[in-house]
Amino acid sequence: MNRQSRFIMSMLVFGYSFLFVPLILVVVYSFNDSSIATIWGGFSTRWYGELFRNEQILSAAYLSLRIAITSATAATVLGTMAGLVLARFGRFKGRTLFSGMITAPMVMPEVITGLSLLLLFVTLQQLTGWPGQRGFSTIAIAHTTFSMAYVAIIVQSRLIAMDESLEEAAMDLGGKPLQVVFDITLPLIAPAMIAGWLLSFTLSLDDLVIASFVSGPGSSTLPMYIFSKVKLGVSPDINALATLIIVVVSLGVAIAWIVARKSTKA
Amino acid sequence: MTNLASRHKDEIWRRVAIVTPYLWLLVFFLAPFAIILKISLADPVIAQPPFTPTFDKQGGLSVSVDNFRFLLTDKLYAITYLRSVLMAGATTVFCLSLGFAMAYGIARSKPSTRNLLLLLIVLPFWISFLLRVYAWMGLMNTYGVINNVLMWLGAIDKPVRLMYTDFAVFVGMVYSYLPFMILPLYASLERMDMNLIEAAQDLGASRARAFWDITWPLARPGVIAGCLLVFIPAMGEYVIPYLLGGPESLLIGRVLFDEFLVNRDWPLASAVAIVLLLLLVVPIALLQRYRVRDQETAA
Amino acid sequence: MKNFIHLKGVGKNFGDFVAVDDVDLTVAQGELFCILGGSGCGKTTLLRMLAGFEIPTTGTIEIDGVDITQQPPYDRPVNMMFQSFALFPHMSVARNIAYGLRKEGVTKPEISKRVDAMLELVQLADFGKRKPEQLSGGQRQRVALARALIKRPKVLLLDEPLAALDKKLRERTQFELINIQYELGITFIVVTHDQEEAMTLATRIAVMDKGRFQQVGTPKEVYEFPSNKFVANFIGTINTFDGIVTKVLDDQIEVYSDEAGTSLRALGKQLVEVSQKIEIAVRPEKIFISKEKPKDSDDVCIQGTVDDLGYLGNRSLYRIRLESGKIVQVSSQNRRRSITRFLEWEDNVWISWRASSAVILLD
Secondary structure (H helix, E strand, O other): OHHHHHHHHHHHHHHHHHHHHHHHHHHHHHOEOOOOOOOOOOOOOOOOOOHOHHHHHHHHHHHHHHHHHHHHHHHHHHHHHHHHHHHHHOOOOOOEEEEHHHHHHHHHHHHHHHHHHHHHHHHHHHHHHOOOOOOOHHHEEEEHHHOOOOOHHHHHHHOOOOOOOOHHHHHHHOOOOOHHHOOOOHHHHHHHHHHHHHHHHHHHHHHHHHHHOOOOOOOOOOHHHHHHHHOOOOOOOOOHHHHHHHHHHHHHHHHHHHHHHHHHOO | HHHHHHHHHHHHHHHHHHHHHHHHHHHHHHHHHHHHHHHHHOOOOOOOOEEEOEEOOOOOOOOOOHHHHHHOHHHHHHHHHHHHHHHHHHHHHHHHHHHHHHHHHHHHHHHHHHHHHHHHHHHHHHOOOHHHHHHHHHHHOOOHHHHHHHHHHHHOOOOOOOOOOHHHHHHHHHHHHHHHHHHHHHHHHHOOOOOOHHHHHHHOOHHHHHHHHHHHHHHHHHHHHHHHHHHHHOOOOOOOHHHHOOOOOOOHHHHHHHHOOOOOHHHHHHHHHHHHHHHHHHHHHHHHHHHHHHHHHHH | OOOEEEEEEEEEEEEEEEEEEEEEEEEEEOOOOOOOOOOOOOOOHHHHHHOOOOOOEEEEEEOEEEEEOOOOHHHOEEEEEEOOOOOOOOHHHHHHHHHHHHHHHHHHHHHHHHHHHHHHHHHHHHHHHOOOHHHOOHHHHHHHHHHHOOOOEEEEOOOOOOOOOOOOHHHHHHHHHHHHHHHHOOOEEEEEOOHHHHHHHHHHHEEEEEOOEEEOOOOHHHHOOOEEEEHHHOOOOOOOEEEEEEEEEEOEEEEEEEOOOHHHOOOOOOOOOOOOOOEEEEHHOEEEEEOOOOOOOOOEEEEEEEEEEEEEEEEEEEEEHHHOOOEEEEEOOOOOOOOOOOOOOOOEEEEEOOOHHOOOEEE
16 A cells, blocks of 8 residues: 555545544443433433433424425425426526526525525515414425425436437327326436435424524424533433434435445346 | 417426426525515514514605624624634635545545445435534533543543534534535546546656646536535534534624524624625525536536 | 428528528438438438427428428327437336327227237337346337337438447348338438438438538439539548539530649539539549559549558558649459459559549539
């Protein structure tokens, strides 16, 4: 090994340990019996038990899941439309503004997005009486707005990579444009739509800042609950929760990876 | 006639596909910015909502630039903006140095290990951001893992203060945004033909020369995208300074959040947001342009 | 000849760019018509206008007496075989072929009967259940053909039908295409950049450049009597000599060429005048090469030296340098089997051709 590759190798080792040691430690400490989170008091799974008895966590998690599923689905529908429009509709009036608005939410700092949406909801309420109460629907709308950008980009790149003559062939054989979308385009971009849905789902579950702005009193998402807890310091039941999330995500990603590898080999 | 009729029906679906997302974005993305601008020109009052209307009861225009004047004259805000730029800049530079070496290493590794290494970079994206920041709290506590290890090694004899410092914020930022840097860097390095470097060396370039003449220019789109993807969110970051930083580590995202939700000074918070947006207009426009170009080369 | 396809003044602009410029064309029923041209010549745009993917900026397109200029692709009695074949990857071969009939609302038993017959025709009877990705390039090409033919279109459009196949397969497939076309009697319009492909397939060829038809004719006409420089150079190789007309006779003209160092003759029907500048062109295979001066004095004879030579198996190529420095390409059949070369570098030789082999080229 020469000097250059030794340097690269050590950077890789350092970088990956930097990324993963903190997560591993959270997993380890979640089995710590001591209620002072940083001192090792023997192996125990009691925090997992407490986690599932904690009503607040459970209801926050339930709200988060409902919001994530709703907003991911809405974002997939809207984002797929937007991706189709960007990749296949050519020029139309207002296209520049459209493509700008699609990508801008992805790069907007969360505090600004959150603030602006809250002000919108407040204004709308003054003008129309809706939304009477901020919570599920306002958070779902906010999440849909920034997630649809990601779906649109994923769908758009898939469409750009896809041979446009497939859709032309279908039209040539008698398929009307809308039929072609359902016969050819949607089945072929389904993997991109699924990826987009999963990403939207994760983004929604992950979001703290925007939800904090647009939620009302009494509706707390899981990240909001966690945040209110960890503000006060390290907490053992949050370790247990983090461990569960890390394990579920890692398993999911690992399975997806193995499936993808098998399908490319076959 | 059937032709005309069917064409007309297609036209409707086409319209629906354009108008639905378009309207959504106009209402939930563009309109809110107009409202921020409007409120930033109002005065705070103790009321619901807590700001003065743009038009008074007589229908006259009632706007004031007091909030912006305050932001410009108040030293604290100037310092906060500056600190945010410095923190985001430092994060970007460090992420670039570490991220470049890692992306280079990943791009050069065997295809089988490469996929696994990439997967590990993407994995944190799917794990809660908040919990990843939280993980550092346990590490950097006064009696946390880092201090314990250092004391056990004998490097220090009493715990050093890590948590609630700018250093902790910096570490948290690098940790959170490193994957954003690595992925675009990897994408442009992977596209690069490694024979180019061999060709340059064959033509007499030293390793360092080959790097500066070949690798760096070809990686530049990835470098620009990566830096922007780190810098922009780092500028507005709220969670990391709140959890890892001390009360004195003022960053603009946190100030905006507190001004709005704690002090309930909505007009001032709106003005803070507008100034932040102005600071970010150039980086955001650059990133957008890069994205468009990337889409074009992909096509 | 009945005007089955009729293009009247068809043009297409993309912004400032003129892709197709005022094209007129008539094609008879049952023809296998080739549009030949380089990339960017407008041939694909023309084909796409026939298919309905582009609407002409000017002019009209009629098929079988019906104006289809404004008809969308799904209403036209025209089907297309795409260059990439565009087989739907998520459907089996049989479903791919059935797609057009399903959209037409044909009954299920009828569909399966016709799909089976079509699979039989393209010799893929056992492949109906496979996915396109499990087929070889040649098989995919046949599926694409079957899918485009199943609706029995009045016109079949083929965009570079053989470009995706390797050389050996291409030659075989050419004849299969001709057989199928003959069997079904459907009018084929083929777009290609490959002149050999056009020559073998077509009943007539249109050579296209800069959005216009440069010449329309049978393969023989286009090759032997190119109407201008572009056509002459585009199809095959050709030697050209600049010259000035010195004599205009009944059926031929005499031209003095500095490059040739002598007077050349060519059969000419075109209207030329004495002292007009023109070009005389001769195909390499029309030129004879010999070490001694040929006796037949009626032929054009020029002396030169061998500049370069190449052995291609069935024939040899020579580059002969004339006194003026002009290089002339000569191609000759290797009729005899021999290990030694007939000519060597720098040999002095005579090249000659019959007056009737030469062509007059105008711009």
